[in-house]
Amino acid sequence: MTAAAPPPVIVLVRPQLGENIGKAARAMLNFGLTELRLVSPRDGWPNPDAGPASAGADVVLAGARVFETLAEAVADCTDIYATTVRKRGVTKAVLTPEAAAQKVHAQPGRSAYVFGPERSGLETDDVALAHAIVTVPINPAFGSLNLAQAVILLAYEWSKHVPGDGHVALASPPEVPLDPPAPHGELEELIGHFVRDLDQSGYFFPPERRDATLRALRTTLTKTGWSHNDIRMMHGIIVALGRAPRTR
Amino acid sequence: MTAAAPPPVIVLVRPQLGENIGKAARAMLNFGLTELRLVSPRDGWPNPDAGPASAGADVVLAGARVFETLAEAVADCTDIYATTVRKRGVTKAVLTPEAAAQKVHAQPGRSAYVFGPERSGLETDDVALAHAIVTVPINPAFGSLNLAQAVILLAYEWSKHVPGDGHVALASPPEVPLDPPAPHGELEELIGHFVRDLDQSGYFFPPERRDATLRALRTTLTKTGWSHNDIRMMHGIIVALGRAPRTR
Numbered sequence: 074m075t076a077a078a079p080p081p082v083i084v085l086v087r088p089q090l091g092e093n094i095g096k097a098a099r100a101m102l103n104f105g106l107t108e109l110r111l112v113s114p115r116d117g118w119p120n121p122d123a124g125p126a127s128a129g130a131d132v133v134l135a136g137a138r139v140f141e142t143l144a145e146a147v148a149d150c151t152d153i154y155a156t157t158v159r160k161r162g163v164t165k166a167v168l169t170p171e172a173a174a175q176k177v178h179a180q181p182g183r184s185a186y187v188f189g190p191e192r193s194g195l196e197t198d199d200v201a202l203a204h205a206i207v208t209v210p211i212n213p214a215f216g217s218l219n220l221a222q223a224v225i226l227l228a229y230e231w232s233k234h235v236p237g238d239g240h241v242a243l244a245s246p247p248e249v250p251l252d253p254p255a256p257h258g259e260l261e262e263l264i265g266h267f268v269r270d271l272d273q274s275g276y277f278f279p280p281e282r283r284d285a286t287l288r289a290l291r292t293t294l295t296k297t298g299w300s301h302n303d304i305r306m307m308h309g310i311i312v313a314l315g316r317a318p319r320t321r
Numbered sequence: 322m323t324a325a326a327p328p329p330v331i332v333l334v335r336p337q338l339g340e341n342i343g344k345a346a347r348a349m350l351n352f353g354l355t356e357l358r359l360v361s362p363r364d365g366w367p368n369p370d371a372g373p374a375s376a377g378a379d380v381v382l383a384g385a386r387v388f389e390t391l392a393e394a395v396a397d398c399t400d401i402y403a404t405t406v407r408k409r410g411v412t413k414a415v416l417t418p419e420a421a422a423q424k425v426h427a428q429p430g431r432s433a434y435v436f437g438p439e440r441s442g443l444e445t446d447d448v449a450l451a452h453a454i455v456t457v458p459i460n461p462a463f464g465s466l467n468l469a470q471a472v473i474l475l476a477y478e479w480s481k482h483v484p485g486d487g488h489v490a491l492a493s494p495p496e497v498p499l500d501p502p503a504p505h506g507e508l509e510e511l512i513g514h515f516v517r518d519l520d521q522s523g524y525f526f527p528p529e530r531r532d533a534t535l536r537a538l539r540t541t542l543t544k545t546g547w548s549h550n551d552i553r554m555m556h557g558i559i560v561a562l563g564r565a566p567r568t569r
Contacts, residue, residue: 100470102463128465164500171481210480215350217376222348222473229474232458233419267558276561293554297545306541310515313524314562 077236080105081154081177081184083224084146086112086199089191095126096221097188098133104228105235109137110146115190143187143199148258151182155203156223157195164292166205170230173207178234182253186227191220201288202257204295252300263304264294266311325484328353329402329425329432331472332394334360334447337439343374344469345436346381352476353483357385358394358433391435391447399430403451404471405443414453418478421455426482434475439468500548511552512542514559 083101088094088111098109111118118139127134140146147153154173155165168176177184187203189195200206209218209226218226267290277283297303331349336342336359346357359366366387375382388394395401402421403413416424425432435451437443448454457466457474466474515538525531547555 099465103459103466103470105460128467130463130465169481209477211351212353215378217347217378218351222351222470225470225474226477229457233417271558271561274561274564276558289550289554290558293545293547293551296547296551299541299544302537303541303544306537310519310524310538311562313519313522314559316522 078178078181079183080108081186081227081231082108082110082147082150083228084110084112084143084185084187085114085220086143086146086187086195087115087190088188088220089115091116091120091122092126093191093220094120094137095123095128095130095134097224098123098127098130098137100221100225101228102127102130102133103225104232106228106231107133107136109133110185111137111139112143112146113141114139143202144257144261147185147187147202148261149183149256150185151254151256152176152180152184152205153187153203153257154184154205154207155187155195155200156207156209156227157189157200165200165203168205168207170207170209170227173205173227174230174234176205177231180253182256186224188220188223197288201291202295252302254298255301255304259301259304260294260299263299263307264291266308267294270311270315326426326429327431328356329434329475329479330356330358330395330398331476332358332360332391332433332435333362333468334391334394334435334443335363335438336436336468337363339364339368339370340374341439341468342368342385343371343376343378343382345472346371346375346378346385348469348473349476350378350381351473352480354476354479355381355384357381359385359387360391360394361389362387363438391450395433395435395450397431398433400424400428400432400453401435401451402432402453402455403435403443403448404455404457404475405437405448413448413451416453416455418455418457418475421453421475422478422482424453425479434472436468436471500550502546503549503552507549507552508542508547511547511555512539514556515542518559518563 083097083106085094085097088097094111094114101107101109114120118137119134123134124131154168154177173186186207187195187199189199207227209223211218268287271277277286299307331345331354333342333345336345342359342362349355349357362368366385367382371382372379402416402425421434434455435443435447437447455475457471459466516535519525525534545551
């Protein structure tokens with residue numbers, strides 16, 4: 074058995090009610106998850122409604138960190154899972170909570186489970202940051218999972234695979250890639266470098282297609298699994314191409 | 322595979338708050354369970370607080386049946402599972418939700434998942450009626466599962482084993498037609514495009530490092546899993562960067 078992967082981070086994007094943040098913290102701690110990150114919580118942070126709803130999960134709330142953007146919140150994470158129903162126009166692998174838990178345990182970096190606002194769920198731009206989508210298979214005639222319920226199901230599935238906890242440990246040690254994927258922040262910097270230079274070259278044309286093209290570029294780069302060294306190389310290539318004569 | 326076993330009955334013993342009965346109904350219906358039985362609900366039945374908390378799971382509440390005793394409530398059930406932390410002095414098999422779900426699906430009779438009152442849980446006499454105990458493995462330092470959360474975890478585990486032709490067709494994560502990796506020839510052309518432009522920019526320097534650098538570039542691009550469309554986009558990016566002003 075190799076060293077256990079770190080527990081996943083729970084990221085709540087633009088959560089609305091403090092009560093629901095508290096309930097999510099409670100759900101997490103039941104299954105041993107403690108690292109909570111909040112992206113632009115609607116009512117600010119700390120929120121007096123969170124504590125009473127957490128049923129004593131104060132350690133989770135006290136350690137919660139707040140970020141402006143999802144990209145910042147997951148900057149140190151290598152695997153990012155967007156929990157959502159399927160979005161049109163996003164082409165990503167869709168996993169069950171079970172399959173996602175297995176992947177989280179199988180790779181050495183830090184993973185993030187990302188949850189959207191209570192009413193609307195994640196935006197397409199949030200999902201674009203993720204490596205895969207996690208969907209809980211529910212009754213198609215009655216899909217009514219709330220935020221804390223989605224958190225508890227993912228936390229529960231993760232906990233089932235924790236070694237040495239009386240659960241089924243992973244039978245065979247995972248294949249660890251020699252060169253693990255870089256933390257997400259490094260990929261963001263690379264995307265930023267591409268975008269800056271492409272903006273100057275007039276690549277994003279016409280302007281009204283910019284968002285869609287940017288999303289496609291992000292998807293193309295996110296799927297690469299590039300390591301720190303791969304990303305360093307690509308920075309060098311962007312710089313070099315910028316001084317290369319035009320191809321044709 | 323024989324005919325699917327009937328879905329388990331959810332039995333709430335002496336539930337206190339109507340709100341929690343509604344939340345349990347909501348949890349059930351998310352995973353396709355509809356048969357709810359109440360043993361001596363504290364505030365009688367129907368309870369006006371149940372409906373609003375059920376988030377539309379009216380079909381479950383409308384069909385709920387009330388019994389005086391647990392024995393009557395499970396009289397037609399062949400397998401009875403008491404959900405509880407382990408009780409002293411009760412010698413029964415203790416199963417995970419997963420193992421219980423497998424047993425429920427493996428036998429043809431009707432099963433019951435029995436849940437105790439919110440505060441106190443099941444009495445020893447209730448547990449004595451059960452064939453086995455189901456315990457959700459939780460954080461020993463913070464065990465704070467509420468009634469609806471316990472119901473949702475058991476219902477979820479049951480739903481995972483529902484055969485495709487079973488009672489409820491659960492919405493499995495759709496198989497997204499992922500963009501398959503391009504044929505290798507396309508990747509070769511992309512590598513060739515990179516190399517041509519990088520050669521002109523003086524990227525491969527010093528010359529004696531050229532082979533090693535080229536191998537690294539090839540490795541970086543080969544691991545991407547890029548599709549035809551990804552590769553087309555990258556060709557465009559190389560061309561665009563060639564006309565971009567130098568980064569720095």
